[in-house]
Amino acid sequence: NAGVTQTPKFQVLKTGQSMTLQCAQDMNHEYMSWYRQDPGMGLRLIHYSVGAGITDQGEVPNGYNVSRSTTEDFPLRLLSAAPSQTSVYFCASSTSSSLRHYGYTFGSGTRLTVV
Amino acid sequence: QKEVEQDPGPLSVPEGAIVSLNCTYSNSAFQYFMWYRQYSRKGPELLMYTYSSGNKEDGRFTAQVDKSSKYISLFIRDSQPSDSATYLCAMANQAGTALIFGKGTTLSVSS
Numbered sequence A: 001n002a003g004v005t006q007t008p009k010f011q012v013l014k015t016g017q018s019m020t021l022q023c024a025q026d027m028n029h030e031y032m033s034w035y036r037q038d039p040g041m042g043l044r045l046i047h048y049s050v051g052a053g054i055t056d057q058g059e060v061p062n063g064y065n066v067s068r069s070t071t072e073d074f075p076l077r078l079l080s081a082a083p084s085q086t087s088v089y090f091c092a093s094s095t096s097s098s099l100r101h102y103g104y105t106f107g108s109g110t111r112l113t114v115v
Numbered sequence B: 001q002k003e004v005e006q007d008p009g010p011l012s013v014p015e016g017a018i019v020s021l022n023c024t025y026s027n028s029a030f031q032y033f034m035w036y037r038q039y040s041r042k043g044p045e046l047l048m049y050t051y052s053s054g055n056k057e058d059g060r061f062t063a064q065v066d067k068s069s070k071y072i073s074l075f076i077r078d079s080q081p082s083d084s085a086t087y088l089c090a091m092a093n094q095a096g097t098a099l100i101f102g103k104g105t106t107l108s109v110s111s
Helices: none
Strands: A004-007 A010-013 A019-025 A031-038 A042-051 A054-057 A064-066 A076-078 A087-094 A110-114 B004-006 B011-014 B019-025 B032-038 B045-051 B054-058 B061-066 B071-076 B085-092 B099-101 B105-110
Touching: A004 A087, A010 A019, A019 A031, A019 A087, A042 A064, A042 B099, B004 B085, B011 B019, B019 B085, B019 B105, B032 B061, B045 B054, B045 B061, B045 B071, B071 B085
Parallel strands: A010 A110, B011 B105
Antiparallel strands: A004 A019, A019 A076, A031 A042, A031 A087, A042 A054, A064 A076, A087 A110, B004 B019, B019 B071, B032 B045, B032 B085, B054 B061, B061 B071, B085 B099, B085 B105
């Protein structure tokens, strides 16, 4: 099925552990982004990419790394997990011509708990 | 001041009520406005999109933009229990490379 696929759906980490949240899309979208969603805070942009090899920081980038080696994949890496990174993470994608008008297609999210 | 402000609610209404959801924004360069709907434990889905000022209607939903006041609204007529969800306003950043979201308003429609 075409769309944005996020794995895993759920994850529990211990403080200090590292992990990678995977995101893949099969729609040939140039634009991809990572958001985190916390109660009462809405969706906050972590990092985004406008194409393979091009990434930039969003509103809350600290503690996260990204890279974009292919159009399809945009993984999010937590280098040393902290309890403050407990959140629901959403990956989203769009074409450059569609974003302004029609926004993103979102994945189903990864629920991360850091203990 | 955040670029996009939205009252998080929660908002509770009886079935059949008219619902008004609102956002304000600070950057007058924003031109493209969207409303997303998010059901519990799901990803956001695009509900409506508008450009510039004026109204846009789609069934029971009307999106309204007032650029002079930097104010956008979503009206839901004849609200249904199935409308119970979180509604997020969004707009493209000035470069058009990502979306900025409001905090979302949680709506509950009781039958």
